[in-house]
Amino acid sequence: MAGSGHIPEATVARLPLYLRALDEVAPSGQVTVSSEELADLSGVNAAKVRKDLSYLGTYGTRGVGYELDYLKFEIGRALGLAHTWPVVVCGLGNLGRALANHTGFTDAGFPVAAAVDTDLDKIGTTIDGVPVFAPAELGAVVSEFEIAIGVIATPASAAQAVADALVGAGVKSIMSFAPTVLVVPDDVELRAVDLATELQILGFHLHRSIENAET
Amino acid sequence: MAGSGHIPEATVARLPLYLRALDEVAPSGQVTVSSEELADLSGVNAAKVRKDLSYLGTYGTRGVGYELDYLKFEIGRALGLAHTWPVVVCGLGNLGRALANHTGFTDAGFPVAAAVDTDLDKIGTTIDGVPVFAPAELGAVVSEFEIAIGVIATPASAAQAVADALVGAGVKSIMSFAPTVLVVPDDVELRAVDLATELQILGFHLHRSIENAET
DNA sequence: ACGACTTTGTGCACGGCTTCACAATCACAA
DNA sequence: TTGTGATTGTGAAGCCGTGCACAAAGTCGT
Ligand SMILES: NC(=O)c1ccc[n+]([C@@H]2O[C@H](COP(=O)([O-])OP(=O)(O)OC[C@H]3O[C@@H](n4cnc5c(N)ncnc54)[C@H](O)[C@@H]3O)[C@@H](O)[C@H]2O)c1
Ligand SMILES: NC(=O)c1ccc[n+]([C@@H]2O[C@H](COP(=O)([O-])OP(=O)(O)OC[C@H]3O[C@@H](n4cnc5c(N)ncnc54)[C@H](O)[C@@H]3O)[C@@H](O)[C@H]2O)c1
Numbered sequence: 001m002a003g004s005g006h007i008p009e010a011t012v013a014r015l016p017l018y019l020r021a022l023d024e025v026a027p028s029g030q031v032t033v034s035s036e037e038l039a040d041l042s043g044v045n046a047a048k049v050r051k052d053l054s055y056l057g058t059y060g061t062r063g064v065g066y067e068l069d070y071l072k073f074e075i076g077r078a079l080g081l082a083h084t085w086p087v088v089v090c091g092l093g094n095l096g097r098a099l100a101n102h103t104g105f106t107d108a109g110f111p112v113a114a115a116v117d118t119d120l121d122k123i124g125t126t127i128d129g130v131p132v133f134a135p136a137e138l139g140a141v142v143s144e145f146e147i148a149i150g151v152i153a154t155p156a157s158a159a160q161a162v163a164d165a166l167v168g169a170g171v172k173s174i175m176s177f178a179p180t181v182l183v184v185p186d187d188v189e190l191r192a193v194d195l196a197t198e199l200q201i202l203g204f205h206l207h208r209s210i211e212n213a214e215t
Numbered sequence: 216m217a218g219s220g221h222i223p224e225a226t227v228a229r230l231p232l233y234l235r236a237l238d239e240v241a242p243s244g245q246v247t248v249s250s251e252e253l254a255d256l257s258g259v260n261a262a263k264v265r266k267d268l269s270y271l272g273t274y275g276t277r278g279v280g281y282e283l284d285y286l287k288f289e290i291g292r293a294l295g296l297a298h299t300w301p302v303v304v305c306g307l308g309n310l311g312r313a314l315a316n317h318t319g320f321t322d323a324g325f326p327v328a329a330a331v332d333t334d335l336d337k338i339g340t341t342i343d344g345v346p347v348f349a350p351a352e353l354g355a356v357v358s359e360f361e362i363a364i365g366v367i368a369t370p371a372s373a374a375q376a377v378a379d380a381l382v383g384a385g386v387k388s389i390m391s392f393a394p395t396v397l398v399v400p401d402d403v404e405l406r407a408v409d410l411a412t413e414l415q416i417l418g419f420h421l422h423r424s425i426e427n428a429e430t
Numbered sequence: 431a432c433g434a435c436t437t438t439g440t441g442c443a444c445g446g447c448t449t450c451a452c453a454a455t456c457a458c459a460a
Numbered sequence: 461t462t463g464t465g466a467t468t469g470t471g472a473a474g475c476c477g478t479g480c481a482c483a484a485a486g487t488c489g490t
Pocket of ligand 1: 091093094118119135152155156158179195313316
């Protein structure tokens with residue numbers, strides 16, 4: 001079964017974890033991995049690992065496990081890892097600079113090729129090897145650097161306008177750090193990373209455990 | 216029904232969104248909000264909003280909507296927002312500094328009270344108003360500042376050791392940015408924010424839409 | 431060649447989340 | 461007081477993801 005059919009979203013979200021786990025095993029010279037081992041390394045259930053991999057059409061060998069190199073290749077292919085997707089960072093403030101300076105993204109195939117900011121002092125300069133442009137130049141930047149992904153790291157008040165500009169420039173994938181609801185067309189993939197919300201969820205659990213302790 | 220019973224995790228994750236949406240409405244002088252309006256502002260389905268709010272035991276008025284101030288109070292109470300939860304940032308590199316310098320966390324009730332780092336040049340100094348300590352001092356720091364949440368922004372290779380140290384110091388909530396699997400006891404709440412994985416998920420969709428276009 | 435052992439692939443049942451649809455309920459005007 | 465219009469609260473159905481459990485299928489030692 002399985003094969004190149006539809007891959008569930010939950011599975012897609014775990015594929016990068018498997019890939020990372022495999023990279024940790026590789027140096028050991030090991031040739032195969034069992035679903036159990038992969039499960040331990042990636043922090044998920046072994047049955048889930050097997051079901052996930054079955055969606056790729058990747059077959060392991062019963063009694064042995066999965067061939068390491070082949071599995072890495074298959075997961076990488078499913079994720080489209082052969083391609084590199086250049087990123088533009090919008091808003092080079094505290095967070096934007098940290099992102100631009102991060103080498104891990106380039107290593108994963110997502111080089112930060114350019115940035116845009118409204119700050120006149122930054123426009124025209126190169127920060128951490130990343131050239132900075134004015135927002136008005138976004139369209140040209142997207143074509144020039146073949147930008148595939150836009151990262152929004154501006155204040156929340158500017159986020160929707162930046163998102164609109166990215167969409168207008170033809171960008172189909174956006175990752176936003178701005179704590180606000182963004183509206184984008186259906187064919188644009190939006191992932192919102194909301195750190196304050198993450199903290200509030202932690203706060204909720206802290207709060208509740210205290211309440212329960214008092215009871 | 217409902218009341219102070221168990222609140223589903225999915226609902227908890229949306230409560231901060233509602234709170235943010237309500238803060239946007241407040242200045243308008245409006246007294247009540249309908250579930251529909253709240254749904255638009257927070258980007259979720261109206262029925263979901265009503266069901267979520269019903270878990271809080273917060274009752275709106277049929278034909279009218281929810282009283283704004285009362286709703287804000289109730290959601291805030293459910294999230295434990297009365298309390299402030301001091302945070303320690305572990306690893307003051309690119310990302311750690313951005314986090315430490317971010318005012319939004321303090322505003323939301325999560326002040327960055329202290330940081331730890333192995334860099335001898337940083338230990339003993341104050342960066343962006345945050346005092347920096349050596350990892351060995353973590354236990355003392357946690358008691359001294361009544362730390363409730365630990366944020367891990369060290370290289371992945373050090374993340375598990377830092378997590379262990381946080382757990383050892385009695386911290387029950389951890390937010391990690393390190394791209395690695397962390398193991399913590401059951402009574403410790405761990406939220407892993409993996410930006411490279413987020414990008415890879417976007418990459419997957421880009422990859423697939425290209426594939427489909429070719430077919 | 432064969433049996434013992436290992437590990438995969440998946441059918442199935444379960445639980446949680448989402449969404450629809452609508453009766454119940456309230457405000458308010460006449 | 462009664463009718464009208466609006467909006468909530470929730471039962472029920474459907475969907476998706478999880479995890480168990482086990483037959484199928486391979487390896488390996490003898
Ligand atoms: N710093 C953090 O650790 C952190 C944490 C969580 C969330 N965030 C969110 O990330 C976003 C950025 O945070 P920050 O701390 O880097 O803010 P910042 O104020 O340091 O930086 C914002 C940058 O965006 C630029 N900018 C403003 N309007 C712009 C526009 N229209 N187009 C392009 N650039 C524009 C500014 O010039 C500035 O350089 C905010 O929405 C913030 O809430 C930040
Ligand atoms: N910078 C980013 O935008 C970004 C994006 C995604 C993920 N991350 C992840 O976040 C983490 C931090 O990234 P960064 O760019 O800030 O790295 P960095 O190298 O700039 O900073 C790491 C900091 O941690 C300190 N450190 C090292 N070992 C430590 C220990 N045992 N205890 C305390 N402090 C220690 C170092 O002295 C340094 O200051 C990494 O795991 C990285 O993969 C970063």
